[in-house]
Structures are given as C-alpha cells and as structure tokens.
Amino acid sequence: MENEMSTGELIDSSKFQEELSKQNTLRETLNSPEMIKMREDLAKAHQESIDKSVGWYYNLSEEDKYKAVEALCYIICKAEREGTSHRGLQHTLGIYPQAFFIDDLMTLHNALYVEYQEQDSRNWKEVKKDMKTLEGFIDK
Numbered sequence: 615m616e617n618e619m620s621t622g623e624l625i626d627s628s629k630f631q632e633e634l635s636k637q638n639t640l641r642e643t644l645n646s647p648e649m650i651k652m653r654e655d656l657a658k659a660h661q662e663s664i665d666k667s668v669g670w671y672y673n674l675s676e677e678d679k680y681k682a683v684e685a686l687c688y689i690i691c692k693a694e695r696e697g698t699s700h701r702g703l704q705h706t707l708g709i710y711p712q713a714f715f716i717d718d719l720m721t722l723h724n725a726l727y728v729e730y731q732e733q734d735s736r737n738w739k740e741v742k743k744d745m746k747t748l749e750g751f752i753d754k
Contacts, residue, residue: 660715694726 643649674682686707693706700723704710713719 690722695730
C-alpha cells in the first residue's frame with residue numbers, strides 16, 4: 615500500500631501530537647481547581663440530601679415508618695423477582711429519572727438481582743430433577 619506509515623511516523627505526526635495534547639488538556643481540565651471544587655460540592659450536596667432523607671424517615675411516626683418500609687420492601691422485591699432493570703426499578707418506585715444518583719438503590723438492585731438469579735437457578739435444578747423422576751415413572 616502506498617499510504618502505509620510506521621508507528622514511529624504516526625506518533626511523530628502533527629495530528630497525533632494534537633490529539634495527545636487534547637488528552638492532556640482533558641486530564642488537566644478534570645483535575646483543575648474548578649472541577650475539583652465542583653466534585654466536592656456535588657459530593658456535599660449528595661450527602662446533605664441523604665442526611666435530610668434519613669432525618670425525614672426517623673421523624674416519621676412508628677406507624678408511618680412501618681408502612682414506608684413495608685411498601686418499599688414489597689415494591690422492590692416484587693420488581694426484582696420479575697427481573698426488572700435498575701431503571702425499571704426506579705420507574706416502578708415512581709422516581710425515575712430523579713433517583714439516578716441514589717447509589718444505594720443500585721447496590722440494592724444488584725444484590726437482589728444476584729439473589730433472585732441464584733434462586734431461579736436453584737429452582738430450575740429442582741424442576742429438572744423432578745422431570746427426571748417423572749420420566750422414570752412414565753417409562754415403567
């Protein structure tokens with residue numbers, strides 16, 4: 615091919631150097647004092663939101679706490695048993711897309727997803743075992 619270039623020629627090319635400097639610029643931008651401050655502000659706002667929500671919960675009456683926990687457990691477990699996605703879980707709870715930044719909801723979703731997948735797998739193993747048992751009776 616006429617237009618073949620060696621790796622060295624590519625690295626030395628002005629286009630490669632331009633792209634490389636963009637990467638450095640991006641890295642520098644992400645680590646700039648402004649971006650660091652923005653990340654800190656976001657983390658602080660996130661923590662304040664969590665603290666406010668937890669405070670709200672603990673200020674509920676005992677009956678309201680019971681209702682809230684019962685409802686959330688039922689809604690979340692039902693959705694997860696049905697194989698919902700993280701986004702689907704947020705939608706089911708009526709908090710999509712606002713709940714995107716509730717990171718513990720993703721943790722809960724992932725844990726329940728694994729649990730229900732393993733449960734499903736155990737159930738299928740039992741069904742297969744039962745089918746073999748039934749086949750033994752039918753063959754006799």
